[in-house]
Amino acid sequence: MVHELSLFLRSIFVDNMIFASFLGMCSYLAVSKNVKTSFGLGIAVTFVLVITVPVNYLLQTEVLSETGIFKQDLTYLAFILFIAVIAGITQLVEMLVERFFPALYSALGIFLPLIAVNCAIMGGSLFMQQRIGLEHESSQYIGSIGDAFIYAFSSGIGWLLAIVLLAAIREKMAYTNVPKPLRGLGITFITVGLMAMAFMCFSGLNL
Amino acid sequence: MATNNKEAFLTPLSRNNPILIQVLGICSALAVTAQLEPAIVMGLSVTVITAFSNAIISLIRNTIPKRVRIIIQLVVVATLVTIVSLLLRAFMYDVSVQLSVYIGLIITNCILMGRLEAFAMSNKFVPSLLDGIGSGLGYAWILVVVGAIRELLGSGTLLGFRIIPQAAYDFGYADNGMMTMPAMALILVGCIVWVHRSIVKDIED
Numbered sequence: 001m002v003h004e005l006s007l008f009l010r011s012i013f014v015d016n017m018i019f020a021s022f023l024g025m026c027s028y029l030a031v032s033k034n035v036k037t038s039f040g041l042g043i044a045v046t047f048v049l050v051i052t053v054p055v056n057y058l059l060q061t062e063v064l065s066e067t068g069i070f071k072q073d074l075t076y077l078a079f080i081l082f083i084a085v086i087a088g089i090t091q092l093v094e095m096l097v098e099r100f101f102p103a104l105y106s107a108l109g110i111f112l113p114l115i116a117v118n119c120a121i122m123g124g125s126l127f128m129q130q131r132i133g134l135e136h137e138s139s140q141y142i143g144s145i146g147d148a149f150i151y152a153f154s155s156g157i158g159w160l161l162a163i164v165l166l167a168a169i170r171e172k173m174a175y176t177n178v179p180k181p182l183r184g185l186g187i188t189f190i191t192v193g194l195m196a197m198a199f200m201c202f203s204g205l206n207l
Numbered sequence: 208m209a210t211n212n213k214e215a216f217l218t219p220l221s222r223n224n225p226i227l228i229q230v231l232g233i234c235s236a237l238a239v240t241a242q243l244e245p246a247i248v249m250g251l252s253v254t255v256i257t258a259f260s261n262a263i264i265s266l267i268r269n270t271i272p273k274r275v276r277i278i279i280q281l282v283v284v285a286t287l288v289t290i291v292s293l294l295l296r297a298f299m300y301d302v303s304v305q306l307s308v309y310i311g312l313i314i315t316n317c318i319l320m321g322r323l324e325a326f327a328m329s330n331k332f333v334p335s336l337l338d339g340i341g342s343g344l345g346y347a348w349i350l351v352v353v354g355a356i357r358e359l360l361g362s363g364t365l366l367g368f369r370i371i372p373q374a375a376y377d378f379g380y381a382d383n384g385m386m387t388m389p390a391m392a393l394i395l396v397g398c399i400v401w402v403h404r405s406i407v408k409d410i411e412d
Binding site: 019020021022023024025026029030076077078079080083084087118119121122123126127130179181182185186187188189190192193194196197200 | 227230231232233234235237238277278281282285286288289292293307308311312314315316317388389390391392393394396397398400401402404405
């Protein structure tokens with residue numbers, strides 16, 4: 001239980017996808033102009049992560065690894081298979097959102113198909129694959145499908161938190177007098193940098 | 208045709224730079240630049256992969272059905288990335304450990320998909336190849352600049368060689384540990400965007 005809780009908290013605050021490993025930066029910078037859309041994208045990313053990471057965990061442990069059904073190391077296929085799973089599932093999510101949440105669909109517009117090539121999703125799977133190999137005592141260790149699920153969910157929440165925070169700051173920043181060449185992209189980078197510094201305060205967090 | 212080729216090669220270097228203007232491929236640009244060497248390796252890998260994937264997709268563009276093009280593009284890119292990743296692991300093991308998951312993340316690097324969709328799907332072989340190389344280099348030079356600044360100020364070395372002399376440390380100079388942290392990467396890229404936009408005017412945001 002302690003391990004799960006620790007994994008959960010660490011994935012949100014310490015190993016935050018944005019501030020510690022820059023995953024999903026492209027859509028993070030492009031979409032974070034207002035809180036509402038950001039929240040929608042954050043939910044979409046969390047949702048896709050929660051589905052794809054456990055599926056890829058099963059793929060990695062049951063099919064690709066030496067103890068899987070083929071009894072040989074097939075990890076060199078991991079990139080292609082992971083991205084295929086992600087692209088398929090994203091397509092499915094896109095169709096579901098279009099059918100049941102048309103308002104959200106029109107707000108997210110072009111970004112839903114882009115989730116397929118969002119580094120946060122692929123990064124989640126690749127970090128999961130790497131963490132299977134860690135020692136069991138490590139709080140980052142992922143040893144079961146439950147761990148994979150917790151990791152995916154909390155990373156998604158961390159991403160959501162980061163994008164909503166940035167969107168809120170950018171909404172306020174629209175009223176400030178920023179030097180012209182720095183306006184837009186430049187100041188956003190610097191803001192994210194300062195936020196990353198603030199999140200470094202959590203780095204001692206350990207259960 | 209000749210000007211077209213030149214344009215395809217040159218615009219991504221500054222006026223249409225993938226990182227500074229199109230804001231694509233930021234993730235890996237920030238994560239691998241704590242030192243110069245992985246930054247260079249990463250920049251070259253991305254250049255090779257964009258060049259080849261642009262060329263391959265442009266060759267087969269007329270045979271790809273429109274509906275499944277994303278999957279086909281992803282498969283081509285994923286195959287190239289797997290090859291590069293295995294080559295790095297075989298010949299430059301230390302660097303490939305440092306780059307860890309970010310080599311795999313080249314697959315989802317928006318530069319690749321962006322160039323494939325916007326350029327290779329509708330252009331001939333030679334311009335596509337040049338556009339791929341140009342975009343890759345436009346990405347690489349930012350990585351090299353950020354990597355060099357972070358390594359020089361963060362640990363006083365470049366490519367592992369000591370640049371800031373021992374005498375400076377004896378006088379009380381200290382390395383800025385912050386530079387090796389993720390936070391400073393963001394701020395540095397922000398400053399580069401700032402400088403670039405004050406030199407190259409008339410860029411719409």
